[in-house]
Amino acid sequence: AAHKITLVPGDGIGPEVTAAVVSILETAGKSEGVTFDWHTYDAGADAFAKTGEYIPKALYDSIEQNRVALKGPVTTPIGGGFSSINVTLRKKFDLYSNFRPVKSLPGLVTKYPGIDMVIFRENTEDLYIGLEVMINPDIAQSLKIITRKGSTRIAKSAFDFARKLGRKKVHAIHKANIMKLSDGLFIKCCKEVAAEYPEITYAEHIVDNTCMQLVMNPYQYDVILTENLYGDILSDLCSGLIGGLGLVPGANLGAECAIFEAVHGSAPDIAGQDKANPTALLQSAVLMLHHIDEPVVAEKVQKALEAVYAEGKTLTRDVGGTSGTKAFADAVIAAL
Ligand code: NAI
Ligand code: MG
Secondary structure: OEEEEEEEOOOOOHHHHHHHHHHHHHHHHHOOOOEEEEEEOOOOHHHHHHHOOOOOHHHHHHHHHHOEEEEOOOOOOOOOOOOOHHHHHHHHOOOOEEEEEEEOOOOOOOOOOOOEEEEEEEOOOEHHHOOEEEEEOOEEEEOOEOOHHHHHHHHHHHHHHHHHOOOOEEEEEEOOOOOOOHHHHHHHHHHHHHOOOOOOEEEEEEHHHHHHHHHHOHHHOOEEEEOHHHHHHHHHHHHHHHOOOOOOOOEEEOOOOEEEEOOOOOOOOOOOOOOOOOHHHHHHHHHHHHHOOOHHHHHHHHHHHHHHHHHOOOOEHHHOOOEOHHHHHHHHHHHO
């Protein structure tokens, strides 16, 4: 089968990790008779320079038609400038569920061996709606919006996943002791959904305590269910448990389309130097392959990736190796 996929290489390390992943997928697909028709678009500052739009209309149209996209990171300016391309795309296509599996790779020595947890981050509301105003030059206001609809559907995603894969525990992470109404509504909805899944243990942890618990004993967590901001922060924290941002993949899922992207950003500190680890985007692509119903190719890629880690000879610098992005990709291709 030929799959039409929208590809956004992004900027910073984006083009490097995307090129690596595309070459691995093409090789893995070939022997299974699976081909990819990549529809490639810029977004962010690069797109603006070329088209005068941060997200070109053609990119929106492409995602609408293909319903699946693989996306590299896009730099978001701090302070002024344009709003996050990532947040805008997630909102535009109502990709309410941000699914981020955090799993140790074989052979990689880290402080916490054998981690296997998943994060479900609400992806369309909370403080990330970007409703901010300066009340006066000395007072800024950001609006946090939490809805019953948004909270219930992310909770359902987490519990459905837990049920389907035989996961035992869901922790709702919140700060309802302080934000009694917004986070209060969030955990109220989580609790209501939890009642429909009696076989799964449900617990609530406050987010600051959760940070400490994750560092002291991450093994107590199985499925983490949380709001947008806490999910963003906890994802980076959890990536650190298994070896860093170079590893953790993600899927932005909605009713109509899905965008697959790594947890990490554009890593300007290492961009253009053949240093980036493409594993996070590659594992995002594996999630994508399952989504487009290509489990055989997905498994092949995952096995080859794990073989390279188990061997441990061709790893990137972020995980203790000395190899570059390209050499790593070549090792995965050789393992295929
Ligand atoms: P970052 O995730 O880009 O980098 C944080 C640290 O992790 C850096 O030291 C970087 O070198 C390292 N790192 C990240 N990915 C890596 C990889 N694949 N291999 C090896 N090392 C890796 O976070 P930062 O620096 O805070 O953000 C940079 C830009 O990325 C910002 O403009 C931010 O808004 C944007 N961003 C975009 C995202 C997206 O497109 N989905 C997500 C997160 C941030
Ligand atoms: Mg983030």
